[in-house]
Amino acid sequence: MSKLAHPGRGRRVHGIAGGITPAANKAASLRSRIMPCPLAPLYTLPLTQYKSVPLTPAVQAGDYVQKYQRLTTSANPDAAHVHAPTSGRIAAIRNCLIADRVETLAPCIELVPDGADTALGCSPVPDFRKLPTSELFQRIIDAGICGMGGAGFPVAQKLRLAQSADCQLLIINAVECEPFISADHALLRERAADVLLGAEIVQTVCRAARCVIALKRDMHAAISATRSALAHSTVEMLLVDSKYPAGAERQLIEAVTGMQLPAGSLPLEAGILMLNAGTTYACGQAVVTGSPCISRITTLTGSALTTPKNFEALIGTPVTFLLELCGVKQHDHTATVLGGSLLGVELASLAVPSTQTTNCLIAATSADLPQSEPELACIRCGYCADVCPVRLLPQQLHAFARNHAHAQLQDYGLTECIECGACDYVCPSHIPLVQYFRAGKQELRDATRHFEQAESWRTRFQQHQYRLKREKESARERRRPESQPTSAPVSRHSPAFSREQAQNEIAAAVARSKARQQARTNRLLASVPKSSGDPEDSGGVA
């Protein structure tokens, strides 16, 4: 364990397997500084920042809220709460369209700003070292920060786990290897000191012995800014190769430590905590200024924008509003992508809000992202295996997924696939391999679930039969010495039992139940036209 805490000899950066070097397309959005975002006419704040932590709204439609005011409650003390990005009135709390890998309807708070932007008072801290760790942690919890790298896991929960695990190494991930995205680059270029401050705060909270900030070799401006800020910091800087999945969690761990995370284990189990640079910055701001996380740096880029740039976008800003700030060339605009060009999703509707995980929006022209050509047959060229950072054999997995060969999929390690899309990128036959693998994984999960269910039913049936057999035997044994015919199971419970009485009771109960049933039917008939659907059938998603 202690190996992680020390840099080791030579500080060699370890290469990762595979990888691709697609056109980065980051220069356009890095031309200008990070811009503050003007107030949008409406903010939509999703209550499902992270799916497993449900939030309940603490405000009602019509309430007046101030900037930074907390809008939700939760039973979980570490939930990432939603805060008002500006002052204004709550217009409604209803299901709105949000983009979370898929565009789905989710409960949201809609806030109409009043333009005054009156804020609740915050308590800034000039020097975080004077505060106890618990106070630092509480401030991070109160800020409601989600991981800004991708999955959006609440940071407070991650830190809680890191505290209970023996965390040795904190890695700040600023690699940002996906094309088009430049949010972390811009952040480090302009606010490297704040990011490093956040890193030190997080390091204090999770009690990690060592902290490393990882950047990509070609982020020159960010590297020089970080290097000058590092003068007053204990954080180490590490430059990784400029290839695509270098910033993926497991790959970065290998680049930093030279060792691989064992299959199926989490980084924290090996004593490693990894946070995105934006997340670290938000943690730092939460402690130093005392303000909750209501914004994040979002890259707006793509050739369909006249002035691509990075915005400090308030959470909940509509995507259309953000795009219009950069001037959309309507004629060339063919697609809008949420995220980078490899892992991003094409938005079918622009009526979605930006969230804490919205790192990039691409307003693409047909030159940026050409229409995909039809899928051809796999010629087993093996380019995909060359670029796979996990060293899988995508060409084989593809064949197995097509044939639903679950045993082989398992055997060839499909579950280790990180879905980075490198194989997809290089495939000369334009096969959407990642989709095959996601579908394959889903089938594997379903098969496992069915198997476990059937297995549990089988054991329960066996135990049931065993119980019946045992009861029969014990009943036979009981009967033999007594020669008493009464062996109804009810007799054990009531000593003064007579068959007539029992039958009367059953008859009475049946009558009572019949009456209740009749009443229920009458009630149903009397009520206004009502669908016969069962109450368990939830509304579902559109």
Added chain:
Amino acid sequence: MYPLIDTALIRLLLWAFLLLALLGLGVTAMRYWRRKLADQHSLVDRINALLPQTQCGACGFEGCLPYARAIANGQAINQCPPGGDGTIIRLGNLLNELPRTLNPAHGVVVEPRVAFIREDECIGCTKCIRACPVDAILGGPKLMHTVIARECTGCDLCVEPCPVDCIEMRPLGPDHSPRWVLPNSGSGTRTSLEVTR
């Protein structure tokens, strides 16, 4: 001069050979029989692993294991409505039989269901508890019963014994969670996201 080979010796050798042959035949037959029995046993397990384990008895047997034994002894493979076509195909693959359509005498394929007790009507007679093949109904005499939905196989066996008809089978709501599908398997050719009902 004795003849080189005595006829008695020949006869002796013949008998010995015959005896040995019989012995060998017996041993072989015994081995074969035992191996066949063992195969039969593992075959039953393999068949049972393919059955859906709902224990509904629609096949005419008391549960999935008895039906698996019957299949191993030559029973038709198309008697399992909860398994549907998938089970028949998998059984056919295992047993090298042509898949047939489900025998309608044993029922029709229904979507997965789960039993539900209307609790205000339940009189606590415990009849359903005794009928449940997987002990998924909870309750005591003259106490309200309820179904452990997660353990319920949807076998239908508790519905008929109930004297007050307070048990109904409810379909498990269709799964609306988004699903990844194999490319070109769905309808249409939309590229990023596709919403179909």
Added chain:
Amino acid sequence: MSVQLHSRVLQRAPQSTRAIMLQVMLACTPGILLSVWFFGYGIVLNIVLASAFALFTEAVILSVRARNWWQGLQDNSALVTAVLFGIAVPPGLPWWLVATGIVFAIAIVKHSFGGLGQNPFNPAMSGYLLLLLAYPLDMTAWHVPATRLFDDTAISTLGWYGLQQSLLASFPGLSLPSATSLPAIDGLAMATPLIEFKMAATSALLSARESGLSFFARESGTGWELVNFGYLLGGLYLLARRIISWHIPVSIIGTVALLATLLYAPNSFAIYGTPYLHLFGSATMLGAFFIATDPVSAATTRRGQLLYGVCIGLGIYCIRVWGSYLDSVAIAVLFGNLCAPLLDHWCRPTIYGHGARQLPVTGGEWKA
């Protein structure tokens, strides 16, 4: 129905199967041009005939298999098969033999196994082998237009008469206007140097230099070696463009060179031949860079490809030296194809997190 999720990577590498196939054909051109220069139009006729039959068969089979035949032809894979087949079979092969071979290759070897990407064997080589087994005489005679039959007039191989002779060889029974004045072509056959090496085991290039002949003069007999250099050049182009990886060609050439060097005994039995002739005297370069690297039937893991190359190299050398077939590349490649699935299964790379360099992990009991 639930929501169906689809995903694709929005940015793609500028590479496509069509372009790969086109570049393979482009890489063949130096070798083909040199062949034409030395041996006349026979090879071009072979390629044209094979391409026509291949495209036609591909289209027919695709429509029989209820596929979109026009889209199917777009991937150029049938063309590549035809070009490689046309290069492999000897010039002057009658057209019906060309047709038999290529139709067998496309219809049986490729499509009966499921079409592009599914065939376990290299179609071009399978077609070649079929002809070699069925028509051994036709397949070992290299018809070269008669250039020096008339002492008074030197007829160019590339001239009109050369073309006529090649046409006559491909289409026997064809009546050309001036055909009667020309001698029959079957008198001239030329074997590859490797077959001749029992008599003259030296490089034609070296002897040409010694006798002061130009390398590119047809009389110098350097044709075979230069053609091989042509294919080597094309192979290097494919390597530079990263269309093929170095593993298969290097291990084939390495194996053949190693065996030839180890077993070469200049003063004893001449049967083993010089390493140089093994590499450049026959179809080794074509096989190593163009035929064995056919991705569909080759091994796809990198370590598997190295072993696959060793299998083919062994096959090439052993069949050449101890076997009775003159051309060993086709048989060796098919032998390699047979081994490829097993090699792939053995040589799977270690997946991330399954290897030796693993971080120590706590039991995880802190996970609440």
